[in-house]
Ligand SMILES: [Zn+2]
């Protein structure tokens with residue numbers, strides 16, 4: 001019978017969840033990287049934040065600058 005302890009809280013669970021990132025076994029409460037303070041969490045966050053931030057930044061400032069230039073020329 002396969003029984004493993006949650007690597008975060010130590011609870012014994014019959015159906016452990018394996019983290020995709022650190023490969024440790026966790027209970028259903030702590031299976032998400034955010035919930036067991038995954039050692040890879042900083043890397044996961046950096047990747048997510050980087051992709052999101054880039055999109056917002058490019059869309060925002062690019063438009064404003066073009067609009068300002070037009071106003072300056074006609075004003
Ligand atoms: Zn747990």
Ligand SMILES: [Zn+2]
Nearest residue numbers: 019021022038
């Ligand atoms: Zn993990």
